[in-house]
Amino acid sequence: MAKRISPPPGDPALPTREQILAFIAQATETVGKREIAQAFNLRGAAKIGLKRILREIEEDGALERGRDGLSPPGRLPPVVLADIRSRDRDGEFLAVPAAWDAAKGPPPRIVVAAPRGGRRPGRPAPGLGDRVLLRVEAEPGAPGCYGGRVIKVIGRNRAEVVGVFRAGAQGGRIVPVEKRAQGREILIPPGEEGKAEDGDLVSVSIEHETRFGLPKGRVRERLGSLGSERAVSLIALHLHHIPHVFAEATLAEADAVAPAGLKGREDWRDAPLLTIDPPDAKDHDDAVMAAPDPDPANPGGFVVTVAIADVGAYVRPSSALDREALVRGNSVYFPDRVVPMLPERISNDLCSLREGEDRPALAVRMIVAADGGKIRHSVHRVMMRSRAKLAYAQAQAAIDGAPDAVTGPLLEPVLRPLWAAYEALKSARDRRGPLALDLPERKVLLSPDGAVDRVIVPERLDAHRLIEEFMIQANVAAAETLEAARQALIYRVHDEPALEKMRALGEVLASIGIKLPKEGALRPALFNRILGSVAETEHATFINEVVLRSQAQAVYAAENLGHFGLNLRRYAHFTSPIRRYADLIVHRALITACRLGGDGLSPEVSVAELNQIGEQISAAERRAMAAERETIDRLIAHHLADRVGATFEGQIAGVTRAGLFIRLADTGADGFVPVSTIGADYYRHDEARHALVGERSGETHRLGDRVSVKLVEAAAVAGALRFELLSEGRAGTGPGARGPGAKGPKSGPRAFKQGPRGRPAGIRTSGTRHRGART
Template identity: 35%
Template sequence: MKRPLKVLEGSVKRHPDGFGFLIPDHPDEPDVYIPRHNMDGIMSNDRVEVNVTKEKGGDRFRGEVTRVISRSLKRVMGQFIEHRPGYGTLFDKSFGWGADLKVEVSQGLQVKDKDWVAAEILTYPDSSKGFTGKVIALIGDMQDPQNDSLRALHTHAIPFEFSKATLAETDKFEDEVDPKKFSDRRDLTSINLITIDGVTAKDFDDAIYVESTREGFRLVVAIADVSHYVKEGTSLDDEALERGNSTYFPNFVAPMLPEKLSNGLCSLKPHVYRAAFVADMNLGFDGALVKSEFYEALIQSKARVTYGEAQEVIDGSTPEKIKHVEKEILQAKDLAKILMAKRFREGALDLDLPETEIELDEAGFPVDILQSERLFSHRLIEEMMLTANVAVAKFFGEKQIEALYRIHDEPKGEAIENLQNYLNAFGYNQNVKAGALQKKLSKALEHFQGHPKETIVSTLVLRSLAQAKYSADNVGHFGLAFEDYTHFTSPIRRYSDLVVHRLMKAILYPKKGYRLLGQGELDTLGTMLSACEQRSVKAERQVKAIKKARFMAKFIGEQFEGIVTSVAKFGVFVQLRQYDVDGLIKLDLLGPGRYEFDPELLILVERRTKETIEIGQTMKIQVVRVDIEAGQVDFMPVRSQLEKGSSEGPETEEDGRFENTQVGFKGPKGKDLFGVRQYVSKGSAEGKKSGRKRGGKKSESSHKGHSKNKSNKKHRSSSKNRDGAGKKRVSRSRK
């Protein structure tokens, strides 16, 4: 090989045909093509070192893998194909391994041919022993919906069982807090701290207290003091770090901490003593942070308030059982309005997209998929958490210590160029590409408020943004328009927040054994915890997609109204109005003609009739296939709507085109490439219009008059997305 131009490190993506591409660690470096013969033994997402040369007569770079830095997979999941008792193969159906895995069944496991299993990799494809492993867990029947969450956990190698050592450490803790043992802490048990969470929440990370002052407001945010219990060097800490965060599925949680801590000793339950770490802040009437103080405290929450109940207080109908904290909730409402207005003035993006709630029966089957309610009470608690996170980040800056920040880079040129094209196609011709990008994007979002394309535009803006991540390099948070931002408020479910607590205590309480971390350690933690977060996001999306496919299976052959949410070379995505489930219509199913993609106008054009398909267009579709294993739903258009003016009549089953769809097809694995979310509302099995429709943007006043039951509806993840970790305003994966 020629002398290399450079040596790069990064992760590899393996193509089904055997060649690959290096995605360099440094974002300014272009992707590097790796030929098939040099991919032997290399698996998708492995971290490698590559010698890079430039190809003759072109601009493409070619690479040669010189060493594997680290393997991405330690465990895999697949269908066990038995060769003889106790031995078999897991076939590389994803084409990401580069070889089939030969496995031996661990003693004590009763595994049958074609069972789904999890296997630990013993040797990799480049080993002289070949690609070998050991079956360590039986997942069972993939058709059983009870196994959906288990499958996702194994697929993404997310730990969900705690070791005996960790459970033994946890058992040593007392069941309740003895206030006598916390006499050195500030006593806040007399003030009206409250928690505001979802109906199903059990892990209460945070409690708030707001009071008016002569200068503005006092905001107290009391956070579960996890660092008091989870110490470095323990098995409990090691397993929390390995998980990185809790992972949430419908009706199931894989927690970061054992239940005795997450739902018990650390959870800020009402009317019991709890150890807390407090951010005590003074703010002006304009929402500006004037002063902040941080300290360990002993607290006692005075009420466990649900989002629905808090909304009733805001709307003037306070439930009797929380009358004693009505004043605090109303003061929190006033402060939240000021803080929101301040953020949006300063350029924060208002992408307050709805979420989906999937209701399951006891067997794990989806019985309903509905759009969760976004109340002002959700925003209220989010504003309190955002303020505390900013105050802590500023504390680090003032003390000039290395810390772990939550950062969000400004979007790159190509992403904004694509967004500009979409906005132009929607008739918005203002330039968003140059200067003051935050405010220009905010102005574009304002332009489409109340417009039929509002949700689509918000989604497209969201997809143009970079992913938020953890880093020791404080570059600010673009989406929230904060110069300083970290995660402080959820240490029960995020290890990053536990790190932040320890760093703060190393400064505030130098004799308690906490330590500061160097930039190298923090960089490693940032990379690892960002990866753990994305791992959970992918697993959560997988389970939601599988559940939605299970739900839509009963509608095969039925027709629904929908709206085109994405247009691509391979087809279009359509989101149903009634159930807010999206599906793919493959290009060759769009009609009898030939459709071509126009990259400038971002539409599909039929060559002969010049019929067009564009984002925002309504379309009547028929459900033709679901793939539960892949979590995909496939549609085809009801043909008459695309053939108006054509000499052909509507397509029938007899003309052969529909017949071809009966065996179905799998959409591309990059099905979510355009970020089409699945917002789902109620509706009948017959597809009637009795279901709840998506409306325009909700204001605070639009929530008034909601019934109590309706107000209390919420997605399980709403409580965990409250403070910018990834709440949907800028996206859970991007916040």
């Protein structure tokens, strides 16, 4: 329980709303009026006033009342009824609350710990699919994550399993789609198939499970057909519980919206704003322009303008559109489809800055010096008309001397001033020194029938960098405007690396002869010097990966921690309100702060409420990234399924006790080499060096090493690839160490359980600006 808090000096009787929320937020469990009264030393009539304040906070939605008392929205009570849905990579059970309101966002993640002292005689052990009563505690520093211990198993095997139905002579079988469940099929008895047909994606409840033999289940719902690769994203949508069908009320509200008019807006329809996007973009929510600054006090300077679709004009607070946008949090981008945050009537029509059509926008106009430093800026609510819709390569070609019929007339009056302004901003960026990781992103291209055509690394053009830098500057200007107005907002924050991660990085660098300074301020420039020192060496990929993994996760929050990766003191997402709820909040905050209309952010919205929204949309972002990554894994596994036995070149992309994760050079596909199949030695996991090291030979397989592998198995529906390692490791110094050319049988004594892998979410590496980019 939290310690007692003295009442505010100005009001000795009652605490303020903020003090009450702060007290409840720091409590480790739900609290009631009695505990709050005790904490603030309230007696007699003051308790009546406290009851009134609590009721008002509840009505505002800043607190929830449960059976055990009050808590911030979304916080779980100490005891929860939950369903065990899956296992994590370490084999621990993962559970979700049995009764969870989807309007609150994705359900919390509960890691179910093993019972203390082992299993008790006569008490059944919990299993996958069980409904259990848990005692839970929030994980410090991990919003939405809890640890739980089983109090009692309530129901057996009723949770949902998602898989592919394979019809048989009588009934059928379910092939689970999750990697961790591969090899554990579910038997569907005759009469329990529902309306499922062979190849359908279905959800199943496990009705009976024995120690021996296959568990038996019942098809609960047919989710769709997996007859083509174009439907593979269905798996990720259902596994991650991503809302992808709009409610009727939301669609009706979108259809009823009328186009915004000129009233209350500046008329910018003659301004030479244009959009530059990928060639296949269906929505265009940002437009740019630049011109030399006519002010003689700013010689060589520029006026840079970024205009963003005014989504706030159509999506009002607490409307059906707003509520569903918050639940979705962001749009999700798959190779074969987009799951938008807002209906197409909003995202692809009214808020798409189409060429030659009037569109409402919120614009930031920035006065930039010749050296790229920003002198001042202003925010405007406007009506604009895009001069042209350009693709990145099209705009770049014009600048490089090959204009076409569209870009030719725009080259001198519009495009060259844009590039000149970018050169100035680029010089300022270089002085600022953001984190410069070199980890290109791959893009999966599909053929017309939905099959994987090829995997490419899109060329990185100055046109991409121009738009990216303009957007970053507009985001900074938005944050600065709101801070100056003392207006609450949601920041995009990226904290500096944690001390323990820096220690681990220092150990890795020491292994290749680089010393990490022990003193001095932590800045991106430090990492950039390290990356520069290995840029032309064999260690380049390895160190880029290790530096990336040392970084914190970028999240949304109402408190400003700055953005370490961009080396910025304040940063907010303003430029994509069509696809990110955080940007919509920032738009509303700017409308209120700059007195641009009555549809802005309510002044009654508290920092606590914005923090809650930030946690929710950060979780939705992580959910989207996992779904996008898994879908690509499944598509590529399907693409490689007929190449079992083939040899590939790749790099070690992850090292765990269980084995090595390999990333193929040509496709970027990830696969696994079990430690039991590596060499005739006992391999130990050296976590500090990101390596597996042979106990006898000292042979080392390290993160970033280039290797040759043979594809042994491709489980397309799970997106899982298993490889056999063909390359020898680095020569070791242990007893019986082998030389560089030595050969040995590829078999080993033991396999360990699989551990986690992957990059920190929310950090954008160098790569083409795309709809899922997250800086």
